[in-house]
Amino acid sequence: MFAYQLAVSQDDGAMGITHVFRGNDLMDSTFYQILLMRKMGYTPPAYAHLPLLVDQQGIRLSKRQHGISVKELRESGTTAEEIIGFLLYLAGETGHKCRMSASEALRNVDFNTCRNLTKDSITVPF
Structure with missing residues (x-):
């Protein structure tokens, strides 16, 4: 585990990651x-640190378990803007499902609001 912590810390520092x-x-x-x-x-x-996305049974959506992949989303015709908008809707950042580009999200989403999300998980309704 230490090697992971060291690698992540070095990478983030060298790349100048701010958030x-x-x-x-x-x-x-x-x-x-x-x-x-x-x-x-x-x-x-x-x-x-954001709440985990879980399915209707409370199982975490992830690549190791049964989460949907980016490839599957692309093949279904889902756009990046739809995914970003949907995730922001689930997080309570928008009052409705919408499409939003990454640059729009960076301009419009309050980082401190995201930091204060207290839910352990968010159920994805599909």
Whole structure:
């Protein structure tokens, strides 16, 4: 596990990453990554730990389990803008399902609101 923490910290620092959005299941790693980044002379990014997406049975959607892949979404005709808009809707950032580009999301989404999401998980309705 230490090699992972070291590699992630070095990569994020070298690439100048300023904001990290990830699942709340990785919250415990944050302390170690911040510590390592500071020891390496990097400024740690701001972190937002988001609720995990789960199916109707409460099983986490992931590539290791039965989550839908980006390839499957593309093949079904789903656009990146639809995915981004849907995820922001699930997170409560928009009051309705919409399409939103990554650049629009960066301009319009309040990072601090995302950081304060307190749900353990969000059920995806499909």
